[in-house]
Amino acid sequence: MPEERGECAIGRGVAQTRYIRLGGELILTSSKGEHFLFRVTGLFTADSEILTNDLIVLKNQDVIEFFGMPENRATDLVVQVYNEREVPVIAYKITEMFPGTRPITRSEIIRTYETVFNWRSGMVLAMFAGALAAFFILAWDKATGLSAEERKEIGILKAIGWNTSDILTLKFWEGVVISLTSFLTGLILAYIHVFFLGAPLIVPAIKGWSVVFPDLRPFPQVNPNHIVVILVATVFPLCVKHFNPVVEGSGNRPRYGDEGLRLCRPITGE
């Protein structure tokens, strides 16, 4: 922080815009067209970017001189209250004493951020719920019966000498391979989308039109618990639902030629 007049501390956004490093000089022009030169003695760190990106901190006298303000006037005041429960009371008292002021408490700031992000996370949750519903509809569709193509395939296999256990083994491994491949593909694509491409499909939904500092950059992290949960929630049900109708369908005879039809019809019982 600046310790003497003529010094300043600046945020990273200001430093980048003005191409200034620590120890450099910041020239500001006042509303009257006067130029003021400040030496940069402090640079706010990236961790505090959300609050300090476009911040310039000067000594009181420099601020008064730059803006041409009367010496006894302030625009913003920071009030530290040691007992947190007293904060609303003190804010109320300040409003009573100085009717033109607007106290902003820390809890109000937190609540504002939470509101901004919570409704957006709700939006993402709604999209996710849609995807989940689609998955379960698909799984249910698989579970409730075989398609005409699958019936035909099982019929062909039975007719050319496959027995029930051969078909069940084939379908079991088919289910495992399909669901595991889908799971791994989804996981890898999600990882690439979030960690390498910066999640272009979900960031607009989370950030909206607002500009959030620092940039929303998810960092690579693979959580084994998450993977196990997704695996259990997707692969196992899909395997079972892939397998279940086949169990019903493959136990029947090929029935080639039955009812005058020339199709393999393995499903309906005799």
Add this chain to the structure above:
Amino acid sequence: MSAEVLIETIEVSRIYNPGMPCEVKAVDRISLKINRSDVVVIKGPSGSGKTTLLSLIGCMSRPTEGKVLIKEKDAVKLPESFLTQIRRDTFGFIFQQLHLIEGITVEENVMLPMYPLGARLDDIKDSAEKLLKKLDLLKKKSYKIKQLSGGEKQRTAIARALINNPEVILADEPTAHLDTALSEEFMSILYDLNQEGKTLIIATHDPLVYQEPYITRIIEMRDGAVL
């Protein structure tokens, strides 16, 4: 010395929807004997029961009445797992609609009947390639079924029927979707198979098939009965 009887049906019948108003007697008390290396044509109009009789002979359907003897064993009484084994070891099927699996290659289709035998994958591939070469399909072994012409599909179905080296080939209306040239080509392949000792049973109403000189017997059917 009399020829060896391979298949015999004794008073075999197949009734669909028995006891219902829509009851159909597709096969009505048919008795016949088929010897090893015979070339038998089951001839008759659509709906005469040819396909049903073929399915009874091939153990794909159980008769409502009567017996089907395969090498003197009553197949009707056998449990499903034994029938599967008989279908696998004794019969090669060529279906009217061919029933090839579209999503896999020619070679994979041909290999299908051999998988359940538990043979090594290399051996299965070797067998498939030999057959594909014999039927002039080796160059197309990696093609998907939909990329093949009608004749090539037909030959793929023949290769699949032959991979387990069955004693009997059952063909249901095999020339129904082929032009004259392809039908003649198909019949010449069947002739070669018969020369190798295979028994052929063909259900058809195509004169081009039942007028072939190497046919040893024609069974004519109408309304489920042999005329």
